[in-house]
Amino acid sequence: MQLSEAEWKIMNVLWRAGSASARDVLDALQGETGWAYTTVKTMLTRLVEKGAAREKTVGQAAVYSAKVQQKAAQRAALAALVERAFGGTMGGFVHHLVANEKLDAKERAALQKLLDDAQREAGEGAP
Amino acid sequence: MQLSEAEWKIMNVLWRAGSASARDVLDALQGETGWAYTTVKTMLTRLVEKGAAREKTVGQAAVYSAKVQQKAAQRAALAALVERAFGGTMGGFVHHLVANEKLDAKERAALQKLLDDAQREAGEGAP
DNA sequence: TCCATCCTTCGACACTTGTAGAAGGTAGGC
DNA sequence: GCCTACCTTCTACAAGTGTCGAAGGATGGA
8 A cells, every 4th residue: 555645644634533524634634735725635536546546425525534544654655665765674674773864863763662662571471 | 866667677778787878778578578669768767867778879879877876876765665665764773674674594694694704893992 | 701609778657656637526614 | 586695517728647649851781
């Protein structure tokens, strides 16, 4: 499930909102995009066609909600990136990340904490 | 400098090889793509047009080499991903990475080591 | 000299993505 | 009963991507 730039914008709104009409999505993206109503409607229809969102008619209007989970979409996107640009291995990617991406202190601290948690979790299950 | 799927494949060859003719690139990608010679040539021409590669004629044939650095392309690609899919913050992305990507012990260790290095580096210069 | 080989440039076509106008249904307010 | 304000579906079109085939130039060996 690869999403295009514009599709990500829409999906981000759906994930945040839970469910939303085309009008809601449009409102949420005003300022960021300046899209016309029909542009949003077209994107939503395409997302439903490709199985990323679902549509339900409520009254006279359609209400949309995400069908793919955000986490799944994120993982797919990251996997695609790693595949294309980092030789297909998480190892290579992780290396680039810390070697070249200049995380700030706060980010490093967060990462450290998460690593600790992951470490602890990985250690459990055996005893 | 956003590269498409096919463009990444070509650029990866150029980065690895240093420089290569269209034929070289084709050979390097046989098995992976099954592209026709002209397909590769077209992609190379387009890459030159968009400034990602450069072309030099040697004898009767053109030889290509990367113009954008691999690291730069990788950083741009990662930045685009973070922007679209992770709310634009490295923090959010890093969180996803450790929380959802099931890194193996080796990857976590690498991350830890690199993090330590970064920490040490950040700590210097002050005392 | 002439052919098999390569290389090159042009042009083309289908599909995806980004954007949106036109035209037509509906439902509440006056 | 009719107008205003929404909503919907259809259609379109320009770029960008992915994939070549055709046609023509050079070149080295038979």
